[in-house]
Amino acid sequence: MQRFILFLPVIIFLVLGFFLYRGLSVDPTKLPSALINRPFPMFTLPTVLNGDIKTERDLQGQVALVNVWATWCVSCKVEHAYLLKIQNTTKLPIYGINYKDNNAKAQRWLETYQNPFEFSLADQEGSLGIELGVYGAPETFIIDKNGRLQYRYAGVITEQIWQDELKPIIDKLKELD
Amino acid sequence: MKKNIFHFFILSVTFCWHSTIVVASIDGYVFSNGTLEKRYQTLNQLLRCPKCQNQTIADSNAPIAKDLRQQIYKMLESNYSNQQIIEFMVARYGEFVRYQPVLNKPTWLLWFGPIIFLFVAIFIISMLIKKSKRQTTVGFSADELKKLHDIENQL
Numbered sequence: 001m002q003r004f005i006l007f008l009p010v011i012i013f014l015v016l017g018f019f020l021y022r023g024l025s026v027d028p029t030k031l032p033s034a035l036i037n038r039p040f041p042m043f044t045l046p047t048v049l050n051g052d053i054k055t056e057r058d059l060q061g062q063v064a065l066v067n068v069w070a071t072w073c074v075s076c077k078v079e080h081a082y083l084l085k086i087q088n089t090t091k092l093p094i095y096g097i098n099y100k101d102n103n104a105k106a107q108r109w110l111e112t113y114q115n116p117f118e119f120s121l122a123d124q125e126g127s128l129g130i131e132l133g134v135y136g137a138p139e140t141f142i143i144d145k146n147g148r149l150q151y152r153y154a155g156v157i158t159e160q161i162w163q164d165e166l167k168p169i170i171d172k173l174k175e176l177d
Numbered sequence: 178m179k180k181n182i183f184h185f186f187i188l189s190v191t192f193c194w195h196s197t198i199v200v201a202s203i204d205g206y207v208f209s210n211g212t213l214e215k216r217y218q219t220l221n222q223l224l225r226c227p228k229c230q231n232q233t234i235a236d237s238n239a240p241i242a243k244d245l246r247q248q249i250y251k252m253l254e255s256n257y258s259n260q261q262i263i264e265f266m267v268a269r270y271g272e273f274v275r276y277q278p279v280l281n282k283p284t285w286l287l288w289f290g291p292i293i294f295l296f297v298a299i300f301i302i303s304m305l306i307k308k309s310k311r312q313t314t315v316g317f318s319a320d321e322l323k324k325l326h327d328i329e330n331q332l
Contacts, residue, residue, distance in 0.1 A: 008301075028230060034271035100240070126244050133269040135227035135241045 033141075033152035034133055040066075040147045041131035048098050048106045048120040058119075060147035063173045064093040065140055065166075067117070068129065070101040071109045073137040079156045080113050086162065087116040092170065096120030099129050099137050142166065144173050204243070206250045213253045220249050220259060224266055225276045233276050 035041075040056045047054060059066065067083060069076040087094055096117035098106045103122050110120070123129055132141070135154075142151040151169050153161065208214040221235035226242040234242040245266070252262050266274045278284045317325065 005301075005305075031227065031271060031273055034268055130244060130248055130269060133227075133271065135270070 030154070033149065035149045036151070038149055040143055040149060041128065043121070043123075043128045043131065045121040045123055045128060048096070048103060048122045049110065049115075052119070054119065054121060056147060059095055059143060060145065062093055062145050063170055063177075064095060064118075064143050066095045066097060066143055067141075068097045068099045068132075068134050068137050068139040069120075070099045070137045071105040072101065073099075075156045076138045077113070079138050080116070082157055082159070082162070083116040084114055086157075093118050097128060097132075097134075098122050098124075099134065100124060100126040140166070142169055142173070145177060204246055204250075206247075208250075209254060216259060217246075217249060217253055220253075220262055221246060223263065223276055224249075225274050227270050227274060 040059055042056050044053060044055050046052065065083075065086070067079075069080070083094060086092060094117050096119070098120045101122070101124065103124070106120065106122070110117075121128065126134075132139075132149075133152075138154075138156055140153045140157055141149055142153075144150050150173060151166070153166060155161075157166065206214075206217070208217065218235070222233050224234045224245065226232050226234045226237035226239055226245075228239045228241045229237045232242075234245050248265075249262055252265065257265070263275070272278065278287060280288055
């Protein structure tokens, strides 16, 4: 007992140190999505470019990315270039959700910076955003061929994120087919 | 100096309290009855803003907080219960959206941790007190007293 009390400060230090050290590498903004493994929420929305009406069924059939973007989102511009690269190199279908945006501005954006998306849904009210638990842009979801949500990434997709985090999941989902 | 700090404390407490009240009514929704408005304020205090994590959606001016307040308004007007509205949010934004976490397996330590630590501290302190008491009451044995006496006599 006597010995144990002598070591108590060291033990307290180690426990505190462990939690504080972990705290350095944990990203508090990284939230698990509540929707993993759930079907994509139902929606009926027009596309940005020609106003065609699309539903959640139009996203099914293949493993795909669903990317939430907007013209007011500065970092989306950075990400846009990388989405084009993904689309060019992998032929993976990418669907856009144009989140709480002005449609004319969104059209201009797609014309100026090229269009990596199969189509972009015009979610002007942000109602699909709420259904998906979106709290900012950019955000990206991976869906499987049945249209189920398999992964959510909040933030800009970079080469590193793509190689380390997203591509392995997509490859795995494709293998399951 | 001490008085200044005290004033500062009082002022900051006043403003903290004040600000929640002002922000809470900023959207200006018109409710069909007064109880709905009260429930709206309560729900806003119960839900966390996913973007600005240490604020409730009542406290936050972030666009997402505004959208969630609007969603709550719509749901209240369509006769959803408080429970249903909170479940709607949790299903989309995760457990995290509850400003006060529910008591379950991953959160029990969060709830009971402080009490457990308090008991551990009381236990350790009482052990220490017991030990120090024992040391003070224990005097010299008869043998030791005799030895002490002998030394005194020799002096």
